[in-house]
Amino acid sequence: MRIASVNVNGIRAAQRRGFGTWLCVTNPDVVALQEVRCPEADLPQDAFGGYHAAYDAGARAGRNGVSVLTREPPAAVRTLLPDGYAVPVARELRPFADQGRYLEVDLADRPLTVASVYVPKGGLPAHLQKPGRMREAPDGGAAYANKMSFAAGLSRHLDRSRRAAAANGREFIVMGDFNVAHRELDVAAWRRSKQAVGFLPQERAWLEDLLSPRRLVDVVRRLHPDQPGPYTWWSWMGTSYAVDSGWRIDYHFASPGLARTATRAWVDREVDGVRMSDHSPVSVDYDF
Template sequence: MRIITANTNGIRSAGRKGFFEWLAKQDADVVCIQETKAQRDQLEDPLYHPEGYTTIYCDAIKKGYSGTAMYCKKPPNNVTTALGWDPLDSEGRYIRADYDNISVISMYLPSGSSGEEAQARKDVFLAKIYPHFLELKASGRELVICADWNICHKEIDLKNWKANQKNSGFLPHERAWLDKVYEEGGFVDAFREINQEAVYTWWSNRGQAYANNVGWRLDYHVVTPGLVPTIKAADVYTDERFSDHAPFTMDYDYSL
């Protein structure tokens, strides 16, 4: 099972930069997209409906903002795109595809970088989504939560960690929330199971951040423990730049 997660920072922009040509060569079973920044009526071109995949889009009410998508080679048994609370529902931040014994989630957590109000909304989101994770895990299903988490967990996960300790994305309480997801919730950062190196998935468009690899690891596969023995490989693709994030692929010895 190959699962790709990618924040496209505008799926139409990524499409113009060759994202879908790259994707066609990846033989992914599930593709999780965040930040589509488009409405479905703007995505009628076949480019945005990859051949051989069931296509799911979840749009924000606000045009040109947020939004998630999922492309599934095997049609899911069930799809969920709302949990009954905002901003998750109104901003199109969640898609879950359920199969027989496993669920795959594409999720886009809010950023708090624009100010105190944005950070407060992010904190509310974190408080509300955590019990949902526990509920899904308690059902006994395996889970792969693919997301732009908008949080770096450890110092190794961003280049300039000392200078960012008071900035959204590396605040102590955000990092403690991820600690809770892993330690109390029992979830696992799949990438860190097989790679302990400083690897980044997002680079600011300011200055020469990408050229100098001054990045942040914001895009994770978070999985249930039962999937840990199945983890085979991980890859962050940086040969081409489709977005300010890089596509992140993981392979599992597991069949949908």
């Protein structure tokens, strides 16, 4: 079973850059998408190929949007909106419920629950904000607090969803853009990134707490324990992509039973020599 995840940074732009070709060549059974960035009514024709798409566009036009593509219509679809959800939505996640940041489905043809998540980018805490040395205007740490609130709620929500899946005889996997690099191996220039958004000690500690051999396993790192990367994001600016000076911020976090079946993991940097997004797809083959 081949499962993939990619932040497309706009499905319309990704489609022009070869998203359809990538789908055909890679031929995944399940795909998690983030930053689809398109109202459902405006999706391009055949945007998701021949897959069935569960899609939460969110209420912010041109922002966010998560989807899970499957070969068969899913048995159930859930977002952060409270109506009909299998588990209570964590309090910290409720302000994000209409932002198109989390969606999960129960597969109809496999005992597996699949989630796609797009964690807010965040910002620097107030004590690290120095006017004149930031691209954005100082905000007193508001974006940082927003991200960490989402992160705290997501931890509880994923634990509840994983337990609910197990109670129903299902494995669980959450994939997506977590906007955090976990370890030094996950950032090419980690020494100068220690006070950068996405590699802050508090963010890394959150991921450390999220992962456990008995709860969720970082599948790609399990298969590549000592390899730098494989990186999944590179800035559009400068030469970082050309020299592979990237960040690994897109993950497959799976329940232990599913993680043990992973046999191969890779990152597709390009499609016919073209970057599909500032992120690249992360694909894993599972003997499941």
